[in-house]
Amino acid sequence: MTLAYPGGSITAARGNLEQTFALSGATSSYCQAVTESISRTGHSRVNKIGGTSTSVKATTFSVKKYSTSRSSQAAAGQAVEVLTGVGSYTARVSGSLQALMAYVCSIENSVFDYVTVVSQQGTIYGPVGPSTAPTP
Incomplete structure (x- = not known):
């Protein structure tokens, strides 16, 4: 699944993105322009x-x-590790990590739990999360 945001997108397994960003079904719209x-x-x-x-x-x-993203696997963006309260997973980010973090910070009260993003170079972004995490 690819979650588009202003300035880029993040691609990972659907369940990981739905759990991390507290998406339920069609909450994430690709028709925003x-x-x-x-x-x-x-x-x-x-x-x-x-x-x-x-x-x-x-x-x-x-x-x-x-929102667009690159279609070839060679230009799929940089790999990042996303750390959450229930585990971690690898995702690909197109656009800058600053744009990703700006998006996560804009929705910080709706993410499931605290989220930390680690770049390929080892730079740690976060943690970002709600003041009280929802119960699963």
């Missing part, structure tokens, strides 16, 4: 060398940016 405004300035265009110039008007529009 960030609306981005795009502005293009006016300019002139020549379609044929030596041809006449055509004016292109300035425009502004909005697009929705949905």
Whole structure:
């Protein structure tokens, strides 16, 4: 299962992610999108060398940016170890670990128990968790 968050995603066995992040069924939506405004300035265009110039008007529009992750296994992100109150597991993180920790901190009161993330280099992030952990 892949859990997308702003700036990246984490991939691990479904049960591990559901238990760690206290997800129940469809709580995690992949349809969340960030609306981005795009502005293009006016300019002139020549379609044929030596041809006449055509004016292109300035425009502004909005697009929705949905979460993505890399599809090849070679670019699956860095392996991390996730330590929880009931055990540990290996996951792959695309994007920065700072983005992952920002996401975990934003939902710290809804995670099952304290979560610590250990990078491949041995950097320890956390623990992050609720003030009172829910009972299983």
